[in-house]
Amino acid sequence: MxxxxxxxxxxxxxxxxxxxxxxxxxxxxxxxxxxxxxxxxxxxxxxxxxxxxxxxxxxxxxxxxxxxxxxxxxxxxxxxxxxxxxxxxxxxxxxxxxxxxxxxxxxxxxxxxxxxxxxxxxxxxxxxxxxxxxxxxxxxxxxxxxxxxxxxxxxxxxxxxxxxxxxxxxxxxxxxxxxxxxxxxxxxxxxxxxxxxxxxxxxxxxxxxxxxxxxxxxxxxxxxxxxxxxxxxxxxxxxxxxxxxxxxxxxxxxxxxxxxxxxxxxxxxxxxxxxxxxxxxxxxxxxxxxxxxxxxxxxxxxxxxxxxxxxxxxxxxxxxxxxxxxxxxxxxxxxxxxxxxxxxxxxLTATSNKTVTIARQELGCDFDELAWLHVGIYSSNNDLLQKKTLFQAEIDRALALEGGEEMSVTLSFTTSFTLQPWVIRISPYLHSAGWGNVVERSW
Missing domain, CATH: 3.90.550.10 (Spore Coat Polysaccharide Biosynthesis Protein SpsA; Chain A)
Incomplete structure (x- = not known):
């Protein structure tokens, strides 16, 4: 046995x-x-x-x-x-x-x-x-x-x-x-x-x-x-x-x-x-x-x-x-x-995740003036990797979550590993004046 x-x-x-x-x-x-x-x-x-x-x-x-x-x-x-x-x-x-x-x-x-x-x-x-x-x-x-x-x-x-x-x-x-x-x-x-x-x-x-x-x-x-x-x-x-x-x-x-x-x-x-x-x-x-x-x-x-x-x-x-x-x-x-x-x-692709917080004073305008807000992520060669546009309803929801003084935007995207995110550009479009000042941040 x-x-x-x-x-x-x-x-x-x-x-x-x-x-x-x-x-x-x-x-x-x-x-x-x-x-x-x-x-x-x-x-x-x-x-x-x-x-x-x-x-x-x-x-x-x-x-x-x-x-x-x-x-x-x-x-x-x-x-x-x-x-x-x-x-x-x-x-x-x-x-x-x-x-x-x-x-x-x-x-x-x-x-x-x-x-x-x-x-x-x-x-x-x-x-x-x-x-x-x-x-x-x-x-x-x-x-x-x-x-x-x-x-x-x-x-x-x-x-x-x-x-x-x-x-x-x-x-x-x-x-x-x-x-x-x-x-x-x-x-x-x-x-x-x-x-x-x-x-x-x-x-x-x-x-x-x-x-x-x-x-x-x-x-x-x-x-x-x-x-x-x-x-x-x-x-x-x-x-x-x-x-x-x-x-x-x-x-x-x-x-x-x-x-x-x-x-x-x-x-x-x-x-x-x-x-x-x-x-x-x-x-x-x-x-x-x-x-x-x-x-x-x-x-x-x-x-x-x-x-x-x-x-x-x-x-x-x-x-x-x-x-x-x-x-x-x-x-x-x-x-x-x-x-x-x-x-x-x-x-191979890279997954990138980031939450961007945008304060009122940073944009140089009142949030009430925004028609929409464009957020773009670029590589070091200025390739656009991802963009997100927030219109009025989304802006209002984001502001309500943060008490009205700032808003948060969550970014999630994939790219080829040869294209890494380098800079974030935040571009406001105003009801009365068109494009406002672009805010730039490093990734």
Whole structure:
């Protein structure tokens, strides 16, 4: 008889009241046909008796590095609780990295957040789906943003599946993701993965371990690129495997605890935004957005595929923060198969968004004199990229929103990446005098 397949489950938990319900649900819904080694980096107040009160049997207390490690048993499965005071936390990826050090040669790995619910037989379903994908990819990964649930309302869990797509780029040039629903009779290929749900063969832990210096933002795109360059292919499941608790208003967060007051009190060594600043720089160096000589060690790119090949497969440019039209269009394409096609980069387009506030005194005329207002955006070569004309009704609405002393105009448009916005020209047309003075601002 074949031995049970082993699954190493990694959970980073920060003061999360949903951790114990998640553990119970995971174990209750498992098939019993696999051996689970669940490892939790538990960043909390250290009251380990909560796990005993919840029915877990304490087998051993030991150490993992400088941290206390409690090993529990439950229904033939192993639960490892790495106990860390929450003021000592260094972020989500740091916690995930500590979990990975406790891997014990299981066959598969599952990375989730500490607020999830599961389908019946989730373990066998995930293994089966991954094995099916082995027919298409040598190194598949299953990942997505699971549908949502609300604690206490488990009967109302969402019933959809989604795939990850580009949402845009932050002001700090970090690629950001969102998801769109889809229907299919098989998993669909994608470029991006979700930190809150990754299932793969366990060699993924060795080849693409979590980077402990990435704090939060940038975690998913850094991991996706590293996975791709190590030869992994990402697949979004066509069926629900688990649910995730989104929003989590009024729940503890590291950025509400690791603040100025905590630093002044000596509770923490570094405020959260300092870790975040250094983390984002690390992500930007990895993605080629910034240049800096450094050795990323185990947390760099692989050598099976290149960063440029990832950009083509995803239809984006990290350095220019731009994407192909079909990436941001109605089809929201997130993966382009095959080798890069010649000239594909010339089709990349940039999305620009800006809200322009126009004060009464800036125009040199009374708003009552306006017949219409023309706002134009131009490139450095004086190419008109976008124009917007506000007539009387729109002017009145905009003024009403701002109390009558100024108005705001929202501009959103796409252009070829060779044509970047450079200047805004605001041109009033007056009832009595025609064109008024043009107001010019840099973009």
């Amino acid at each position: 074949n031995a049970q397949p082993g699954i190493f489950v990694s959970i980073a938990s920060y003061r999360d009241a949903e951790l114990l319900p998640t553990l119970h649900n995971m174990l209750e819904k498992a098939s019993g046909l696999s051996a689970l080694n669940i490892t939790v980096c538990w960043q909390d107040d250290g009251d380990i008796s909560l796990f005993q009160q919840a029915g877990f049997t304490l087998c051993e207390k030991t150490k993992s590095g400088e941290h206390d490690l409690f090993i529990f048993a439950h229904q033939g499965n192993r639960l490892q609780i790495l106990c860390i005071d929450y003021f000592l936390s260094e972020g989500a990826c740091w916690a995930r990295s500590l979990c990975e050090k406790l891997y014990q040669q299981e066959d598969y790995c599952l990375q989730i957040d500490s607020h999830c619910r599961f389908i019946d037989g989730w373990d066998i379903e995930m293994i089966s789906l991954l094995q099916q994908m082995k027919q298409h990819s040598a190194k598949p990964i299953i990942s997505s943003y699971p549908p949502g649930y609300q604690p206490g309302k488990e009967d109302e869990k969402a019933e959809y599946v989604s795939r990850l797509v580009l949402r845009g780029f932050s002001s700090e040039k970090i690629l950001q993701l969102t998801s769109v629903d889809f229907q299919s009779n098989a998993p669909v290929r994608g470029s991006y993965l979700a930190g809150g749900f990754i299932f793969a063969e366990a060699r993924f832990l060795r080849e693409v371990p979590n980077d402990p210096l990435i704090f939060f933002e940038g975690e998913e795109i850094a991991m996706a690129v590293r996975a791709f360059t190590h030869g992994y292919d990402i697949w979004h499941p066509h069926k629900i495997l688990l649910w995730h608790f989104y929003g989590r208003e009024n729940h503890a967060r590291i950025w509400s605890d690791h603040n100025d007051e905590a630093e002044k009190a000596g509770s923490i060594s570094c405020v959260w935004w300092e870790r975040d600043r250094l983390s984002k720089k690390r992500v930007k160096v990895l993605l080629g957005i910034e240049k800096e000589a450094c050795d990323p060690g185990h947390w760099g790119l692989g050598n099976e595929r290149s960063l440029g090949e990832f950009e083509y497969a995803a239809g984006i440019s990290f350095q220019h923060c731009i994407a192909l039209p079909e990436v941001m269009g109605k089809d929201r394409i997130a993966w382009f198969p095959g080798p890069p096609k010649e000239g594909w980069q010339s089709r």
